[in-house]
Amino acid sequence: MTKLVAAVFDWAGTLVDFGSRAPMGAFVEVFRRFGVEISIQEARAPMGRAKRDHIATILTQPRIAELWQQQHDKMADDAAIDAIYDMFIPLNTKSAIAHSDAIPGAAATLAALREQGLKIGSTTGYTRAIMEGVLPLARKQGITVDNLVCAGETPAGRPSPLNMYQTFLDLDVWPAAQIVKIDDTPVGIAEGINAGCWTVGVTLSGNETGLSLEELSTLPPAQTDALRAQAGKNLRAEGAHYLIDSVADLLPVMDDISHRLATGEQPNRPVA
Template identity: 45%
Template sequence: MNYRYTRRYAGKLQAVIFDWAGTVVDFGSFAPTQVLIDALAGFGIDVHLAEARVPMGLAKWDHIRALGDMPQVAARWQTRYGRAMSNGDVDAVYEAFMPLQVARVGQYSQLIPGALETIAVLRAQGIRIGSCSGYPRIVMDTLLPIARERGYSPDCTIATDDLPAGGRPGPWMALENVNRLAIADVAACVKVDDTVPGIAEGLAAGMWTIGLSASGNEVGLTHEEWTALSPAEQAARRAPAEAKLYAAGAHFVVDSIADLPAVIDEINARLARGERP
């Protein structure tokens, strides 16, 4: 006799797993990009901010590799060195990049407006706060105490080099949060991120996903620059960011972490109706 076991989670959300830069800290996600531009400048390679943003969300070594594989950047490296960028060259750039990133991550990592208020709302609902990042552990060990001083202390933080399986767009960092936070079902989790690899990570882990457009890498403005725009200008900058995140599979896209509570309520309502991610 064949038995078929089915189970559909219909409880409330138990955890929200946040990215870091562009999501909870660093409006516009400048720390990973500007520092990488400066590191490559030390090798005589000029990279524009828009180019540096293209692979955002990947682990930093992978980010450098992807950037070096972009045709226009590859051409500059070829002109400068007479050969293609090798993995050894990526190692050298990474080794130059890391000390700069550690030294300057706090400079860029102010909390995004509304972050503490939103996290307080989530905690009041009994929701655990997880996190993961494209930053390696050496950077997270610098950033965590800075964030704590500024009022943000997640229940779990996984860095991109903490796990042997690797980082985004794979599901492993998000799933390690599930493991460490002892969450009963991945459908009870939400992954919040401002990048395509971060959305892919959440989907691969079987979670609800929320993309952040205005505060993140896709718009790429400081908070001051964003708020100085007119509503029409904001709409024009927001639209391609929203489209890209929805195309990546995000279930919802909002401007920033400040807009999260209403979406959490909507997901809880969907779960109560028996829906899954």
Template identity: 40%
Template sequence: MYRYSRSYVGPVQAVILDLAGTCIDFGSLAPIQAFLKLFMDEGLEITEAEARGPMGTEKREHIRQLLAMPRIAQAWSEIHGAAPHEDDIERLYQAFLPLQTAAIAERSELISGALELQEFAHNHGIRLGVNTGYSREMFEVMLPALERQGFQPQSIVCATEVPLGRPAPYMSLRGMIELGAQAVQACVKVDDTATGIEEGLNAGMWTVAVVASGNALGLSEEQFFSLSEVERSQRIAVARSKMAQSGAHYVIDSIADLPRVIQCIQEQLQLGVCP
């Protein structure tokens, strides 16, 4: 029988990846496109910074948090003659679904390093899973593209399939169970949002924050590499500082750097160091 131990000294057993901004959709742009269009259709223009604020949460909750922002709430009241309420949230969510589905279909390309990470995990006996603020229906839209590119996670958990989405730990814990990991200390949660890092911390796992490809920078791959080397370094430094505040154990540019970090975590575990 397995016995829980704070001083776990075994190997890394599972890695749980966020999707958009972490292993697909460089810059995490699909949700942003959908949220900007959603509110534009209501006659209310929101900024990209506002749209990114609740990133990582389940999408209905994302809408709720946007409507709770003072500027947006006031603008909504001026347009609609009343403060936003639950019926508005549900109506917006239903309108959001086709917008998000269309955006996802256009932005399901793997981020460089994803397939190499998958091979690294396979070669080291590490099981690889994903979780996401997308619903199962949204995920199914991107699944054929992931399969065509050769990406095949062994666990997929969507925010609508657990009691609470991020920052609650339930998606990570369900992923851990599906992947057969026997200790939270043996699991690594990787995400490009502070909310996703908090999810991993709440689950008791090692956490790795991704900056260059994700929400903290918010640039497409083309925009990112069009920057001068100096400006790119400066913007990455700002994003790293921001994500370091999430409490992540490690901060990396992209999942291309993750195998090295996993090896560092393995060394820590062998010394009896736990998250």
């Protein structure tokens, strides 16, 4: 019988850091130090990419590119991106540690998947240095994984499938159709789609909504519904097969995927 063999998770906004808030303050602060004011929304736009790629993508936004040129008398080049990145990493490391609380239900979900015989993989846009600060704190909260692929550890990051391919090797799992990728960013969903996996987009706990659990809990239902719908639209646009509010809602989706696999279905890219 064909069955699922692994679930591969993103980290910030999916397993820890409700709202994926850790990188945002670091991005805003590092650009401020270079004389360029950016908004949280502008910082969020490329989320999910490796952080150097993320910085480079921020700098392509027309308003920011113009501000950079005004401040530095030239367009941002590779040397500028490297300088921002070098200053960003320690800021993001500190912020990631401060925002390492597990998302409610994450530990129980991982435990349930392991009881079903699945291996637990993970990929992230964070570097290994950042994750070395996060992993021990996550472990204390019951968040453990069987592998971790970080930014810069494969020749190309998201949305390429190479991080996923490395995960397949690390976990000794295949085929891709028996693996599920769970992520809160469009580029992370694209990573799973490009690898040939089932994909589950996380709407409310992740980057696309960008609010803490406390902030989200104060909203009227209509506003929460609107945020969920917009996040879902963005994730569906990259091919998400399923949408959930948070990882706490994952298990029924995994059951449905298992049923579809048993009937011979494959994770073809959904029609928008």
